[in-house]
Amino acid sequence: MVRRTKTGPIRVLIAKPGLDGHDRGAKVVARALRDAGMEVIYAGLRQTPEEVVRAAVEEDVDLIGLSILSGAHMALFPRILTLLRQEKAQRIPVFAGGIIPDDDARRLKKAGVRAIFGPGTSLEEIVATAQRLARGPA
Amino acid sequence: MSGAPRLPPAARSIVAGDRRALARAITAVENGDPAARPVVRALYPRTGHVPVIGLTGPLGVGKSSLLSALIGRLRAAGRSVGAIAVDPSSPFSGGSVLGDRIRLERRADDDGVYFRSMASRGEAGGISAATREVARLLEAAGFSLIFVETVGSGQVDVAIREVATTSVVVLVPHLGDEVQTLKAGLFEIADVFDVNKSDLPGAERAARDLSELASLGRSADGWSPRIVRTSTTAPMGLDELWAAIEAHERFLDDSGARATGERRRLAHEIAERVRERVGRDVVGRLQRDRELRDLLDRVAARGIDPASAADRLYRDRYRAR
Ligand SMILES: Nc1nc2c(ncn2[C@@H]2O[C@H](COP(=O)(O)OP(=O)(O)OP(=O)(O)O)[C@@H](O)[C@H]2O)c(=O)[nH]1
Ligand SMILES: [Mg+2]
Numbered sequence: 001m002v003r004r005t006k007t008g009p010i011r012v013l014i015a016k017p018g019l020d021g022h023d024r025g026a027k028v029v030a031r032a033l034r035d036a037g038m039e040v041i042y043a044g045l046r047q048t049p050e051e052v053v054r055a056a057v058e059e060d061v062d063l064i065g066l067s068i069l070s071g072a073h074m075a076l077f078p079r080i081l082t083l084l085r086q087e088k089a090q091r092i093p094v095f096a097g098g099i100i101p102d103d104d105a106r107r108l109k110k111a112g113v114r115a116i117f118g119p120g121t122s123l124e125e126i127v128a129t130a131q132r133l134a135r136g137p138a
Numbered sequence: 139m140s141g142a143p144r145l146p147p148a149a150r151s152i153v154a155g156d157r158r159a160l161a162r163a164i165t166a167v168e169n170g171d172p173a174a175r176p177v178v179r180a181l182y183p184r185t186g187h188v189p190v191i192g193l194t195g196p197l198g199v200g201k202s203s204l205l206s207a208l209i210g211r212l213r214a215a216g217r218s219v220g221a222i223a224v225d226p227s228s229p230f231s232g233g234s235v236l237g238d239r240i241r242l243e244r245r246a247d248d249d250g251v252y253f254r255s256m257a258s259r260g261e262a263g264g265i266s267a268a269t270r271e272v273a274r275l276l277e278a279a280g281f282s283l284i285f286v287e288t289v290g291s292g293q294v295d296v297a298i299r300e301v302a303t304t305s306v307v308v309l310v311p312h313l314g315d316e317v318q319t320l321k322a323g324l325f326e327i328a329d330v331f332d333v334n335k336s337d338l339p340g341a342e343r344a345a346r347d348l349s350e351l352a353s354l355g356r357s358a359d360g361w362s363p364r365i366v367r368t369s370t371t372a373p374m375g376l377d378e379l380w381a382a383i384e385a386h387e388r389f390l391d392d393s394g395a396r397a398t399g400e401r402r403r404l405a406h407e408i409a410e411r412v413r414e415r416v417g418r419d420v421v422g423r424l425q426r427d428r429e430l431r432d433l434l435d436r437v438a439a440r441g442i443d444p445a446s447a448a449d450r451l452y453r454d455r456y457r458a459r
Binding site: 041 | 147148151156157158159161162163164165166168169170171172173174177227228230231232233234235236237239240246247252253254255257259
C-alpha cells in the first residue's frame with residue numbers, strides 16, 4: 001500500500017444508519033466540519049452497516065461520524081465496528097451523535113466508539129474532537 | 139504478465155483488486171503525495187483503453203441519480219464500473235460537503251462498483267490532472283468503464299472534455315428557455331444532451347429547442363450531438379441514454395477520433411502540469427530571488443508593465459537555449 005508521506009485535508013464520512021426519518025442534525029455537523037476545512041462525504045439516510053463500511057473504505061476516510069435517533073444503536077454500532085475490523089479498517093475512528101442513554105454510551109465506548117455527543121453538544125466541541133480523532137495515532 | 143516489468147507492491151495490490159490499496163493510492167494522488175508517483179508511473183502503460191463517460195450540468199439536475207441508474211444497468215449486464223464524483227471545495231475554508239454518494243444504490247458487497255467522491259481543491263471547474271490520474275487508477279484496478287460527474291463552476295464544466303471520451307450534458311425541462319443563452323461552449327463539449335426530469339412538463343419542447351440549436355452547432359469531427367430525454371424517477375429513457383453514449387463510443391472507434399482525442403487530452407494534461415509548476419516556481423522566485431524581486435519592484439513602480447516583465451522572465455529562465 002502507498003505509504004502516507006504527505007497529508008491532505010481530513011476526510012470524514014457522515015452517515016445516518018437506521019430507519020428513522022430526518023437528517024437535520026447530521027447535515028449541521030457536516031457543514032460545521034466543512035467550515036473547519038474538512039472534506040465531508042455525506043452518505044445520507046438509511047445506510048446499512050455494510051454500506052457505511054464500504055463507503056469508508058472506498059473514500060479512504062480518516063474518520064466516521066454516525067448520527068442516530070432510532071434507538072437501534074446497540075445493534076448498529078457494534079456491527080459497524082465488527083465490519084471495519086473484517087475490512088482491516090479498524091484504524092478509522094468512529095464517533096456518534098444522537099440520543100443515546102448513558103448506560104449504552106458507556107458500553108459503546110467500551111466496544112470502541114471513540115466519542116459520543118448528546119443533543120446539547122456544541123459544534124465547536126464536535127469539530128475539535130473530530131480533528132483530534134482524525135489526526136491521532138493510527 | 140511475463141515480460142512486463144515488475145510492479146511496485148502497491149501497484150500490484152491495486153491490479154489484484156485490493157480496494158484499500160486503491161483507496162489509499164487515490165488519496166495520495168489527490169494530495170500530490172510523491173509516494174504516489176512510482177505507482178502511477180508503473181500502472182500508466184496499462185491504461186487508456188476504457189471509456190470515460192463524463193456527466194456534467196447545472197446543480198441538482200439529476201446527474202448523480204442518472205449515474206446510479208446507469209451503474210445499475212451496467213452491473214446487470216455484467217460490467218464493472220468505477221465512478222468519480224467531483225464537487226467544489228469551499229474557497230473560504232478549503233473544506234467541502236461531497237453529497238453525490240447519497241443517490242448511489244448498489245449492493246454494498248458488490249466489488250464490481252467503486253465510487254469515489256473528490257473535492258475540486260481550488261480548481262475552478264473541478265476536473266484536474268488528479269481526476270485523470272484517479273480515472274487511470276480505476277482502470278488499472280480493472281474497472282471496465284469510468285464515470286466522472288462534475289458540476290463545475292458555471293452551468294457546465296467544460297473541462298470535462300479534458301478527461302471524458304464521451305461527455306453528457308444534463309439539463310432539465312425548465313432550463314429550456316435558458317438553453318438559448320447558454321454559452322457556445324456547451325455545444326462544443328456535449329456529445330450527448332440529456333433532458334432529465336422529463337417526467338416534468340416542457341421536456342419535449344426543451345429537447346426540440348436543443349436539437350435545433352445543436353443542428354447549427356458542431357460537426358467538425360463528423361459527430362452531431364444526440365439528444366435524449368430521461369427520467370430517473372419514472373423511470374424512462376435510460377436505455378436511450380445508454381444507446382446514445384455507446385453510439386458515440388462506436389463513432390470514436392470507427393472515425394479514428396479516439397486516438398486524436400486522447401492525444402489532445404494528454405497534451406492538455408502535460409501543459410497543465412507544466413503551467414502549474416512554473417506558476418508556483420515564479421511566485422516563489424519573485425519573492426526569494428534578488429534579481430526577480432528587483433524586477434517586481436520596477437513593475438510596482440510603473441517602470442515596466444507586467445506583460446513585458448513576464449516576457450523577460452520567460453526568456454531568461456524558461457526558454458531552452
Ligand atoms: N422529478 C424528477 N426528479 C429527479 C429526477 N432525477 C433526479 N431527481 C431529483 O433531483 C434532485 C437532485 O438529484 P441529484 O441526482 O442529486 O442531482 P445532481 O445533478 O447530481 O446534483 P448535484 O450533484 O448537487 O449538482 C433529487 O431530489 C432527485 O430526487 C427525475 O428524473 N425527475
Ligand atoms: Mg450529484
